[in-house]
Amino acid sequence: MALIKSISGIRGTIGGKVDENLTPLDVVKFTSAFGTWLQNNKNKKDITLVVGRDARISGSMVNSLVCATLQGLGIHVVDLGLSTTPTVEVMVPELHADGGIILTASHNPKQWNALKLLNEKGEFITGKDGAEVLALAESEDFDYAEVDSLGKYETRDDAFDIHIQKILDLPLVRAEAIKAKKFKVVVDAVNSTGGIAIPQLLEHFGCEVIKLYCEPNGNFPHNPEPLKEHLGDICELVKKEKADLGIVVDPDVDRLALVDENGELFGEEYTLVAVADYLLRHTKGAAVSNLSSSRALADVAEKLGCEYFASAVGEVNVVTLMKEKNAVIGGEGNGGIIYPELHYGRDSLVGVALFLTHLAKEGKTVSELRATYPSYFMGKKKIELTTDIDVDTLLTKVQNEYLNEKVSTVDGVKIDFENNWVHLRKSNTEPIIRIYTEAFSQQEADSLADEMILKIKSLI
Incomplete structure (x- = not known):
């Protein structure tokens, strides 16, 4: 069992001993540190934070601890409940909040949970900021609010609607073109919040949706990392149902993997490649991925007369370079799509919308589309x-x-x-x-x- 403190947040396994695992005391301490850091940084006590979680089993408990701790600091909490990482990222600026906390251990197994920290733009805090939060957690220099100054608490149940509408409003998302194709789609959301969000999005596109592991109960039916060795069930179901494609997301819905009509993996590296191919045809500009991502993205960019740049590994590094180069599209080879027209964060929902638009307009099957890209x-x-x-x-x-x-x-x-x-x-x-x-x-x-x-x- 483990507790990992890093500049991007705190991650650990539930249960065990304080400061060795992610115990309730560790959750309270780290939440207190982030809330206090924000108050100090904003030079005011009266701030608002957005909180959302994936569906893992410990989520409700951790959510209660986080929200109550923030209220104890005098911070106002907007609780989105079951959500996705990109949805929380979208909702922070939408609600003019001062930051956000996402409760998810991403693709880690069910015994893990984590607190991921966002700034007022809905983007992950910088390494420098993260180091300051860690230092505060070690010092435990917290000043909690008196009874008349406790933070307010409210819930929102419209976050998915807002997120999806923003995607539908994007000029390069062509809902009518997708609807005309009447795609049949199998969705594996590993029994987390993608099981709510992805089918909801697909219904706007007139797709026939076949749900596989879409009950958001946190009981992961297979290893939640969307790799080939874990995805035999959806590959079989796509073939059995004669579906046009399969969509796989991880528990917090920031990684997107695709299955072609033959039940073969499209390749997680090629999710970004295909989306970039579509976008760069319509909007000339740079593409960015990290140094460990496939050369196929650089090949596609060069073919379309666009520049490609490689960042250090890590989403924060990709985003930093995207801003520096004013990139049109970026992401990581693990199926993470970052489309700055919407927001600077990996987002499987916008990835699905852009991929389906590309697929519809090309008039190809998924396997035929994959064959147009270099194979690495x-x-x-x-x-x-x-x-x-x-x-x-x-x-x-x-x-x-x-x-x-x-x-x-x-x-x-x-x-x-x-x-x-x-x-x-x-x-x-x-x-x-x-x-x-x-x-x-x-x-x-x-x-x-x-x-x-x-x-x-x-x-x-």
Whole structure:
């Protein structure tokens, strides 16, 4: 069991001992720290926070602790109840709130929960801000409100409606084109809040929706990370129902995976590629993903006469670079779509709307659309080192071995060869170097990782 404190929030397993797991006392302490930090930052006590949660089993308990703690600080709470990460992100500026807290451990198993922290724009707080919140949590320098100054509490049940309407209002979302196709869609929402939001969106598009694991009870029927090895049920059901496609989301609905009409995975890296292909055809501008995402996005951007930029790994880093480059589209290769026309956060709902628009206007099946993109294969390995090895020095040695290649040191060391690439990142918690590769075949991607492991060992 574990408790992980980071600049982006606090994450841990429910139960156990204080400061070792995500216990009620840890929830109260970290909530107090974020609320106090916001009050100090705004230089006022009278602030408003939006709170929403996914459907995991511990969600109701954690939600009660968070909301009551914020009220105890004199903070007004708008509780969205069952929600999604992107919905909370949309609702913070919509309600002119001072920030937000999303209660979700994303794709982690059911014993996990987390507090993710948003600023007044509905975006994740910066690393600097997160460090200040952590310092406050350690000091426990909190000043709770007296009885006449307790925060107000209200609930909202219209957040999905507002979020979906904003998507429908986007100029490049063509609802009528989608309706004309009468798509038959299977949805696997791993028994979390996507089981509410995704079918609600699809009904606006006139789709026939077949629900699989859409009961928001937090009993995940399979590992909630939307990877191929966990998605056998929806692949079979798509074929059985002769559906046009399958849609898979993780518990907090910020990762989107797709299944084609043959029950084959579209590829989580290609969710962003397909959406970018559509958007960049209609709006010229830059595309951004992180250094460990597929080269296919850069290929599509280049083909359409647009620029591509790679950020350090992490959603905050992607968003920062998107703003710097005024990007039209961005995201991460795990199926995370960031469309700044709506908001700067990974959003499966807008991803679904844009993908279905693209699919409808192309007049292709999902498998035919996938075949229009270059096929790359990824490998992921790691090398474990002894604690006496200076990993940074070792990575510099690797970098110096490839001075004739295109090398990036924005986040670890990434080496772009002509037909493939390798990305080396050190772990912040263990003496490990993680090795990500991409090539034209799985064998080539895995072999490249093995070659890099041998190279690293030769430099130790």
